[in-house]
Amino acid sequence: MQLDHLDRRLLNLVQSDFPICPQPYQVLAEQLGITEQEVLQRLERLMQQDVIRRLGGVFDSRKLGYKGTLCAVKVPQDRIDEVAAVINSYLGITHNYLRDHEYNMWFTILAQSPAKVEQILKEIKEKTGIEDIINLPSQRFFKVLVNFDVRDED
Amino acid sequence: MTLSELDQRIVMELQSGLPLVSRPFEALARRLGITEEEFLARVHAIQQAGIMRRIGAALRHHRVGFTANAMIVWQIPEEKIVEVGEQMSQLPEVTHCYQRVSLPQWPYNFYTMVHGHSREECRRIAEQLAQMAGVNDYRLLYSVAELKKSSMKYFMD
Structure with a gap:
């Protein structure tokens, strides 16, 4: 680039x-x-060029009444695309990353209540047949910063 | 502050993105049938209430050289969490910092997301954080692939 x-x-x-x-x-x-x-x-x-993903308002999800959580699931290598398609289909699931751990698929959920989060997780379990999903709601928030210093390389 | 129906529509317009025209707020205001002045006044109010942090560009960070990211998960004694959280948040390389519930099969209760130009850089940052906080129970989970990254569409889910 x-x-x-x-x-x-x-x-x-x-x-x-x-x-x-x-x-x-x-x-x-x-x-x-x-x-x-x-x-x-x-x-x-x-x-x-997709350097800028979006130019718009950046909101505090908690102040808009949304609850956030981080979840992880163990997905067999040969099912990654299929399980990711199920998980990514939810609007409230904004981030999904593969990471180098037995719990290899990590995704965030934003929803208007813990009950909605539970509903999404229940649906994912039903659609994928994978029961072991860990749900790690945040208890205390210290920082979120998404600015990157785009320095000149020279 | 509770959002009126108009405010919610303003939030929805702002999250779908600002048009690249000379008067972008005028263009959005027109869609809602209000004036540019009214629109900007509500945007300022929504920002002052802390509901909107800012208007800004979200970058694809791997496209601007930040090709490695690691989620560092920590086991930190409850009584140290606030102090450690405040310390670690100071570092510019730490972009997200949260305390989360722990589970029997997942004992980690504290999370820092770090972005770097390489895995090696992420690892050095983790060592620096560990030393700073005097904590040794941690591990790095490097990202292997980004499967989805989008901005939340509030009030549309």
Whole structure:
């Protein structure tokens, strides 16, 4: 992925300091010393290249009344795609990773109540026939930060 | 603060993404039949209430060089958790930090997610955290594949 110096500065800015005002791209343009049109073109390209996954509101799920949990399941190697398809079909399951452990499939669930979380887990068990799912709701939250310092490599 | 029906619709518009046009909030406001000014005033209120952290871009971090990530799971005595959590959160490499319930088959009760440019870098960060907290019961679970990563669509599930 070729990112030039301006791409990197733009990426650092839009991760955390996106202006909330009538012409936000104009404000970014002034900070970078380029035109609004160029900011829009660069953002469009960075989205097409899938460097930017989404540009939008970042919400505190707890304040929106959602409960979060982390779950893990032991999936045989030859069933990974099939089980992932079942798990990934839920809107509230936003992250799913394979990890190097006997519990190899790790996914997060966001739902409006613990009962909804239980319902999703029950359905996954029924659809996959896998009974052993560990459910690890969060008890205390210390940090969530999703900004990455996109430094120049040189 | 409880969200009105209009606020919920504003949240739904903001989560589906900001249009790349000169006046993006005006474009979203028009869809809801309100003015840009009203829309921005509600966005500020929703942010001030802490419901929205910010507007920002979510990156595919492997595309900007952070190719390794590890979930480090820890066994930390209950009475030390708050202190350790506050310490570990300070490190910029730690992107997520949570206390979670433990289970008989899974004794870990504390989680830090770290992102690095290599597995080796993740391992060094884990050692640094362990030393900082004086805790030795931990293990790293490296990510092998990303099967899904999306942003939550609130009020649509």
